[in-house]
Amino acid sequence: MKFVFYTHSVVSDWNHGNAHFLRGVMRDLQRRGHEALALEAENAWSRANLVEDQGQAAVEKFFETFPQHRSQIYDENFDHEAALADADVVIVHEWTEPQLVERLGRIRRNGATFTLLFHDTHHRAVSAEGDIAGLTLDDYDGVLAFGQTLRERYLRAGWGKSVFTWHEAADDALFRPLPEIEKNGDLIWIGNWGDGERSAEIAEFLIRPAHDLRLNTTVRGVRYPDHALEALRNAGFSYGGWIANADVPVAFAHHKVTMHIPRRPYVEHLPGIPTIRVFEALACGIPLISAPWDDAEHLFRSGKDFLLVRDGEEMKKCLREVLFDADRAASLTAAGLETIKARHTCRHRVDELFTILGHCGTSKVAKSLHSREAAE
Numbered sequence: 001m002k003f004v005f006y007t008h009s010v011v012s013d014w015n016h017g018n019a020h021f022l023r024g025v026m027r028d029l030q031r032r033g034h035e036a037l038a039l040e041a042e043n044a045w046s047r048a049n050l051v052e053d054q055g056q057a058a059v060e061k062f063f064e065t066f067p068q069h070r071s072q073i074y075d076e077n078f079d080h081e082a083a084l085a086d087a088d089v090v091i092v093h094e095w096t097e098p099q100l101v102e103r104l105g106r107i108r109r110n111g112a113t114f115t116l117l118f119h120d121t122h123h124r125a126v127s128a129e130g131d132i133a134g135l136t137l138d139d140y141d142g143v144l145a146f147g148q149t150l151r152e153r154y155l156r157a158g159w160g161k162s163v164f165t166w167h168e169a170a171d172d173a174l175f176r177p178l179p180e181i182e183k184n185g186d187l188i189w190i191g192n193w194g195d196g197e198r199s200a201e202i203a204e205f206l207i208r209p210a211h212d213l214r215l216n217t218t219v220r221g222v223r224y225p226d227h228a229l230e231a232l233r234n235a236g237f238s239y240g241g242w243i244a245n246a247d248v249p250v251a252f253a254h255h256k257v258t259m260h261i262p263r264r265p266y267v268e269h270l271p272g273i274p275t276i277r278v279f280e281a282l283a284c285g286i287p288l289i290s291a292p293w294d295d296a297e298h299l300f301r302s303g304k305d306f307l308l309v310r311d312g313e314e315m316k317k318c319l320r321e322v323l324f325d326a327d328r329a330a331s332l333t334a335a336g337l338e339t340i341k342a343r344h345t346c347r348h349r350v351d352e353l354f355t356i357l358g359h360c361g362t363s364k365v366a367k368s369l370h371s372r373e374a375a376e
Contacts, residue, residue, distance in 0.1 A: 024171025024346030105139030
């Protein structure tokens with residue numbers, strides 16, 4: 001089958017974590033013999049910032065790292081009808097322009113035989129509800145929401161026909177343990193500053209505990225304002241700016257522990273949705289300590305796969321425990337990796353996607369699924 005993804009960007013992961021997941025999904029679809037194409041808007045904010053920050057070489061590096069991935073840029077004159085003429089499944093990310101979201105639905109309504117799915121991986125359904133409520137989703141065959149609480153929000157609001165939970169996951173072809181790499185740092189945190197949704201949490205759970213323990217700490221990410229950079233410098237941290245997601249496994253391997261610091265909208269309004277870094281860190285076999293969040297869907301085994309703390313003092317205690325108790329660190333590493341391999345790889349999510357397509361797919365997709373099942 002041919003899968004087409006309308007994504008903000010698959011090429012750029014500059015402040016755009018959804019690119020991580022889609023790359024892994026596309027890779028697994030291709031592994032199974034399917035065709036996968038990403039369509040990206042000409043003026044994609046993430047890609048523009050990546051080029052401004054790192055130069056065109058960063059885009060070229062993406063295609064060197066992921067030579068199997070196909071990405072095509074569209075502009076206002078792009079012929080979407082022609083591009084989708086032979087598509088079987090079209091998945092539209094929620095950052096797509098509203099007018100295009102509606103246009104793609106209209107193409108489907110006017111007789112296109114592909115299955116059309118809307119994909120939400122953000123907190124705008126609660127933090128900017130009007131943006132999502134204003135989208136025209138009536139002609140979409142289904143909605144993919146990256147958490148059960150987000151799915152319930154769609155159902156209550158009557159957005160879309162059928163809504164399915166489809167969590168993010170780790171691309172374990174990329175994210176894996178690298179035990180041969182020597183550890184030369186204590187703590188690494190990879191996360192973007194964003195729009196202030198977790199600035200207080202970064203201070204409480206990262207800056208103060210790591211500074212008090214005098215840890216060799218590295219921070220990677222973008223959109224850090226001057227006062228945040230000054231706080232990192234004053235704490236003695238090494239700040240490295242943007243890091244290509246493909247380089248993250250090596251960065252994790254050089255350090256002994258990492259953190260999960262969720263954004264406030266998820267903690268307060270969308271429990272059960274971790275950042276994709278949780279999946280990726282555990283897949284890399286690095287011990288993880290998390291600031292408060294409610295694993296409402298029991299994706300992980302708290303206290304076994306990772307450590308959950310309530311405040312900065314508990315974070316300090318757990319950092320000390322992981323860094324100075326090799327057995328404890330090894331136990332967390334093994335358990336977290338076990339859970340990822342059992343439940344949370346992009347292979348699992350593609351399996352789930354095919355199950356979803358079995359429920360809401362068009363007759364064209366149903367025929368392809370039945371043919372494939374018979375062949376297998």
